[in-house]
Amino acid sequence: MALSGLEIYKNLPKTNCKECGFPTCLAFAMKLAAKGVELSACPYVSEAAKQALEAAAAPPIRLVTIGADSRKIEVGNEVVLFRHEKTFYHQPGIVVRVKDTEPADQIAKTAKEVGGYSVERVGLQLTLDGIAIENTSGDPAKFAAAVKAVKDTATVPLILMSQDPKAMEAALEVAKDGKPLIYAATSQNWQEMAGLAKKYSAPLAVYSKDGLDQLAELTKNIAGAGVADLMLDPGARGMLDSLQMMTQLRRLALKKNFRALGYPIITFPGEGVDSLEEEAATAAQHVAKYAGVIVLNSFNPAVAYPLLTERLNLFTDPQKPIQVEPKLYAIGEANEKSPLLVTTNFSLTYFSVAGEVENSRIPAWLLVTDAEGMSVLTAWAAGKFDAEKIAKAVKSSGVEQKVPHKKIIIPGYVATLSGELEEELPGWDILVGTREAVDIPAYLRSAWSA
Amino acid sequence: MAVEIPVEKWAGKVREVTIGATASEGGTRSKTVTVGGESTLPFLQFEGQLPHRPVIAVEIHDAEPTDWSPTLLGALGDVVKDPAAWAKKAEEWGADLIFMRLVSTNPDGENRKPEAAAEVVKSVLKAVGLPLIVYGGAGIEHNPDVLVKVAQATEGERLVLGPAEDKNYRTIVAGCLAHGHIVSAFTPMDLNLAKQLNILVSDVGLSPDRIIVDPNTGALGYGLEYCVSVIERLRLSALQGDSMTQMPIISLAGEESWRTKESKVSEGVPEAWGDFAELGLIWETTTATTLLHSGADIVTLRHPKSVALIKSVIDKLGKGA
Ligand code: B12
Ligand code: SF4
Numbered sequence: 072m073a074l075s076g077l078e079i080y081k082n083l084p085k086t087n088c089k090e091c092g093f094p095t096c097l098a099f100a101m102k103l104a105a106k107g108v109e110l111s112a113c114p115y116v117s118e119a120a121k122q123a124l125e126a127a128a129a130p131p132i133r134l135v136t137i138g139a140d141s142r143k144i145e146v147g148n149e150v151v152l153f154r155h156e157k158t159f160y161h162q163p164g165i166v167v168r169v170k171d172t173e174p175a176d177q178i179a180k181t182a183k184e185v186g187g188y189s190v191e192r193v194g195l196q197l198t199l200d201g202i203a204i205e206n207t208s209g210d211p212a213k214f215a216a217a218v219k220a221v222k223d224t225a226t227v228p229l230i231l232m233s234q235d236p237k238a239m240e241a242a243l244e245v246a247k248d249g250k251p252l253i254y255a256a257t258s259q260n261w262q263e264m265a266g267l268a269k270k271y272s273a274p275l276a277v278y279s280k281d282g283l284d285q286l287a288e289l290t291k292n293i294a295g296a297g298v299a300d301l302m303l304d305p306g307a308r309g310m311l312d313s314l315q316m317m318t319q320l321r322r323l324a325l326k327k328n329f330r331a332l333g334y335p336i337i338t339f340p341g342e343g344v345d346s347l348e349e350e351a352a353t354a355a356q357h358v359a360k361y362a363g364v365i366v367l368n369s370f371n372p373a374v375a376y377p378l379l380t381e382r383l384n385l386f387t388d389p390q391k392p393i394q395v396e397p398k399l400y401a402i403g404e405a406n407e408k409s410p411l412l413v414t415t416n417f418s419l420t421y422f423s424v425a426g427e428v429e430n431s432r433i434p435a436w437l438l439v440t441d442a443e444g445m446s447v448l449t450a451w452a453a454g455k456f457d458a459e460k461i462a463k464a465v466k467s468s469g470v471e472q473k474v475p476h477k478k479i480i481i482p483g484y485v486a487t488l489s490g491e492l493e494e495e496l497p498g499w500d501i502l503v504g505t506r507e508a509v510d511i512p513a514y515l516r517s518a519w520s521a
Numbered sequence: 522m523a524v525e526i527p528v529e530k531w532a533g534k535v536r537e538v539t540i541g542a543t544a545s546e547g548g549t550r551s552k553t554v555t556v557g558g559e560s561t562l563p564f565l566q567f568e569g570q571l572p573h574r575p576v577i578a579v580e581i582h583d584a585e586p587t588d589w590s591p592t593l594l595g596a597l598g599d600v601v602k603d604p605a606a607w608a609k610k611a612e613e614w615g616a617d618l619i620f621m622r623l624v625s626t627n628p629d630g631e632n633r634k635p636e637a638a639a640e641v642v643k644s645v646l647k648a649v650g651l652p653l654i655v656y657g658g659a660g661i662e663h664n665p666d667v668l669v670k671v672a673q674a675t676e677g678e679r680l681v682l683g684p685a686e687d688k689n690y691r692t693i694v695a696g697c698l699a700h701g702h703i704v705s706a707f708t709p710m711d712l713n714l715a716k717q718l719n720i721l722v723s724d725v726g727l728s729p730d731r732i733i734v735d736p737n738t739g740a741l742g743y744g745l746e747y748c749v750s751v752i753e754r755l756r757l758s759a760l761q762g763d764s765m766t767q768m769p770i771i772s773l774a775g776e777e778s779w780r781t782k783e784s785k786v787s788e789g790v791p792e793a794w795g796d797f798a799e800l801g802l803i804w805e806t807t808t809a810t811t812l813l814h815s816g817a818d819i820v821t822l823r824h825p826k827s828v829a830l831i832k833s834v835i836d837k838l839g840k841g842a
Contacts, residue, residue: 153757155750190793192742283524291522310837314814315567322527331522348806348830355807359749359814373795376783377741377807384746385811419743423782446744452709509782 074127076101082120083113090114131324132333135274135300135363137164137201138228139250144200146302146363147335152321155389161335162386163357164200164364165378166230168341170207171217178204178220184370186225190379193393193418197379199227203254203366204242206233211241218242222249230254230276230337230366236263243271252276252364254337255304261289265296273300276337280306283319287331294331301334302363308343310353317361335363347371351378358382392444393418399468400425403434410435410519411470412480412504412511413461415442415450423508431512433519436474440464447482458491465496480504528568533762534560535818536730537573538769540618540681540703541652547677547701551650554617556733556818557769562756563816564838574839575813577831578620578654578821579611580775583641584631586624589823590779591787592801596824604641605648612649614828619651620821622776624658626667635670642671646678654681654705654771654819665692672696681705681733681771687718694725705771707735710747712754712766719765733819734768740777741808748772749815756816770816774809775823806830813838 080100091112093099102108110116110124134148144164151157167185169178182202189196202221206214214233221229222245229251231242239253250271255278256264268275275298279286286305293301307316317336323329340353350367351374357365358381367374387393397416402425403409414424416439428435440460442450450456465471465479477499481488483506492501505514535557542548554576561569585602586594600607608619621642625633642655655671657664668682669692683705685693690706697704706722708714715736723729736755739748758766778784783794784801794800805827809820813834822828 153750153753154746155754188793190791283526284522287522287524310834311564311566311840314564314838318562318565319526319567323524326527327525329524332524345833346830348803348826349833351803352806352810352830352834355810356814359811371795371799372793373797373799373803376794376800377803380742381745381807381811384742385749387746389746389750509785 074104074124076104078127079103079124082116082124084115086115088115130333131328132321132335133300134161135302135335137230137250137252137274137364139248140226142198142200142227144228144364149321150325152325154385158388158390159386161363162382163362164228165354165367165375165382166201166203166228166364167199167367167370168203168205168232169217169221170205171210171213172207173217175216175220178217179224181370182221182224186227188370188372188375190372190376192380192383193422194395195383197376197383199370199375199379201228201230203230203232206231206235206238206242209235209238211235211238214238215241215245218245222246228252230364234260236260236267239264239267243267243273247271247273250274252302252337254278256289256293258285258289261293262296265293265298268298268300269296274302275300276302276304277334278304278306283316283323283332287329290334291331303332303334303336304338305336308339310356313338313353314356314360317357321361336361337364337366338362339366341366341368347374350374354378355381359385394444395421395439397439397441397464399470399473400437400439401434402428402437403432405434405436407473407475409433409474410480410515411438411474411478412436413438413440413464414482415440415445415447415456417442417444417446417450420446424511427508427511428515431515433515435515436470438464438468438470438479448484451485451488456485458488458495461488461492462495478502482506526567529561529760531560531569531760533760533764533767534558534570535756535759535769536767538703538730538733540654540679542677542679542701546679548679549646550652550678552652553679554652561760563814566841571839573818574835575818575820576617577615577828577835578618578771578819579614579616579828580620580622580773580821580823581607581611581645582625583621583623583638584625584633590785590801592784592798593779593823596826605644608645608649608651610825611828612651614825615832616651616828618654618819619645619649620654620656620773620775621645622656622658623667623671626657626659626663628659628663635667638667639670639674643674646675652679654683656683656705661686661689665689665696668693669696672700672702675702676700679703683707683733684735685718685722687714687721690718690722691725694722694727697731698725698727703731703733705733705735706768708737710737710739710744710751712751712758715751715755716758716763716765719768723765729764729768732768733771734766735771735773738773738777738812740774740781741804741811742783743777743781745808745811749811752812752815752817769818771819771821772809772812772817773821774812774817775805775821775827778805778808779823802826806834810834
């Protein structure tokens with residue numbers, strides 16, 4: 072949570088010695104609050120004041136990293152309860168669980184599917200984030216073997232699930248380079264688990280189903296033992312309990328700056344539900360309402376894709392729609408006989424249209440206008456996609472030299488623009504395309520004869 | 522370590538709106554449905570009152586849909602040919618309300634006349650005891666004619682009629698006023714526009730407990746985030762005490778999610794999308810679940826399995842309240 076200049080000032084020497092380069096301690100404090108200077112510029116802050124300031128300036132929900140290579144899960148550090156208040160920053164990790172009682176080839180198969188899963192949406196590759204391995208067998212050797220089977224097939228962040236410190240140590244020996252999440256410390260084993268977290272510098276999840284008092288007690292003890300990167304499992308299962316508890320945790324962190332519970336939350340939406348669809352709905356709730364890591368019971372693309380899409384939606388900065396560069400795009404080997412279509416630079420719009428043009432297998436030009444990242448109708452209603460703007464884009468893009476046929480296809484939803492566009496672009500034929508992008512292939516096949 | 526749970530003290534609450542009228546109330550419904558009344562955010566039982574759970578309105582059309590996903594048409598079967606039979610089925614699946622879209626009145630399509638459309642609405646009222654929401658399908662210009670005819674023909678049934686928009690609300694609201702109905706006020710995803718339209722509608726004389734807000738719906742992947750934010754802002758504003766944002770909210774999850782490519786495809790489905798029938802279903806239920814968590818009081822749905830699932834979601838989130 073950001074500190075105000077005055078709060079910082081209270082912790083400074085108040086001697087106004089100017090060595091920091093500022094006329095007074097107060098001026099320095101103000102600059103520090105605005106993040107325009109580092110605390111280290113003042114040589115006289117006491118060690119105690121430094122610690123107090125650092126602790127107070129720490130984010131209310133700790134940023135925790137699982138994994139060591141490029142595919143890390145980074146969660147926490149959220150600052151709002153509702154995305155419109157600013158934005159959600161760190162999307163929840165979505166991982167799939169395997170059990171060490173499954174046959175090795177089954178484990179490897181799931182690991183391969185999860186690790187390799189990638190789905191394209193608005194030009195982005197959406198992926199699952201990791202694999203949780205559960206020590207269902209109770210046998211440390213089996214657990215370690217399962218972890219090895221996963222590690223050998225997929226390079227993704229891992230979550231090791233066992234409450235037995237011996238089994239955990241065996242698994243950590245296999246996975247130690249990858250900074251896996253240790254799940255979980257409980258009131259029974261926390262000392263040993265904290266020891267392991269320190270030894271392997273791995274983040275640690277803390278589980279207690281006996282209420283937030285107990286959970287806070289545990290995290291305080293563990294933090295006191297020197298483990299800083301914690302996650303929480305408050306033990307709530309099912310939609311209602313998890314919603315209420317996760318809302319309370321988020322509020323405690325953000326509104327009360329309650330440090331002992333200022334950690335990201337790990338959830339298991341598949342525990343205690345009756346069907347795959349119910350697990351998906353519970354996971355959807357957790358994406359929207361405050362999960363840090365979501366552990367699914369199984370891999371199913373028809374569940375993964377909607378959840379990844381929901382996550383993409385909700386974690387988009389409300390101030391900045393995802394956009395593409397406005398310019399002329401060639402789709403396939405477009406030449407002077409190819410059709411020319413025009414659309415806006417909202418990513419969703421661009422990729423819907425570009426994808427369908429590709430499907431038509433007719434090479435084409437796609438002129439993307441600068442509509443400030445708005446969809447066709449939104450931009451039209453906001454006056455950002457009108458005849459004048461389209462004409463300007465035609466002229467500035469140099470497309471006139473590329474398509475001597477002088478025909479331009481506009482989106483069906485803005486058919487009303489065709490009259491004005493004829494005036495703006497004398498000598499051009501304005502063709503009204505289909506409303507929906509899916510119908511573009513059929514349209515191009517039947518309507519295009521340049 | 523004692524943890525004190527932060528509880529908000531909200532100044533306002535959502536208005537209660539009762540849809541439908543029984544015989545003793547001047548209609549013919551076998552039961553009525555009341556929505557609204559919340560004095561806290563969705564499902565937060567530890568904080569406030571949630572006297573009415575959100576409800577499901579199953580969507581039917583007044584004419585056989587031609588461009589619906591094969592997944593959907595397969596699950597619905599022959600009833601799509603007959604609105605009354607379709608509504609009966611919806612009642613069996615556990616619908617709380619029927620959401621009926623009068624697509625046939627579109628002048629660019631079948632162009633069915635308002636009188637004829639009103640007859641179809643009456644046939645549905647005869648077939649089921651559930652309260653009805655009736656939406657025009659004729660566009661902003663022609664919807665008022667259609668809706669006013671429906672309002673007349675169903676006098677006293679306390680239907681919800683919509684969408685009433687800034688350019689056409691007067692006639693529709695007048696129809697609701699004259700014949701005892703509720704209006705659904707539609708605005709394109711903007712808190713201030715929604716509030717403004719509620720004020721305009723109230724100014725015509727319709728009491729605020731006969732207004733439902735339709736802040737526009739974006740499906741998963743197609744504007745869901747905007748929709749979530751406008752609903753959350755409306756709900757927060759209501760709880761903070763702004764009376765012109767305290768109307769219950771309707772989200773057309775069914776219509777919007779089944780329009781998307783992901784739920785329409787049945788051929789050439791990318792492997793990463795998985796089983797297309799499952800995907801279409803989960804697209805709809807993910808959209809609906811997310812909107813319920815934002816604050817929707819009524820969600821529309823199309824697929825019978827979605828109805829069953831979202832019913833259980835609502836039961837789980839609403840239990841005990
Ligand atoms: C999300 C949304 C918003 C978001 C913006 C999202 C964005 N980045 O654009 C927000 C909330 C900001 C917004 C704001 C507004 N919106 Co708005 N919004 C929507 C919504 C729900 C979805 C739009 C969307 O993303 N569609 C998906 C994209 C992919 O669609 P698309 O760009 O049209 O592309 C498709 C087709 O057009 C076609 N296509 C595209 N290009 C081409 C090219 C060719 C050649 C062809 C053949 C086909 C083709 O392919 C695509 C896929 O099929 C729609 C309603 C709805 N459910 O559709 C309303 C809607 C577009 N909004 C509307 C309005 C009025 C507004 C506002 C003006 C309201 C206001 N006064 O504040 C503002 C304007 C913005 C501003 N002033 O800043 C109206 C437009 C009404 C009209 N018919 O004119 C709509 C239709 C809602 C409604 N029914 O009233 N909106
Ligand atoms: S160096 Fe430190 S003590 Fe000196 S003026 Fe700056 S802040 Fe104050």
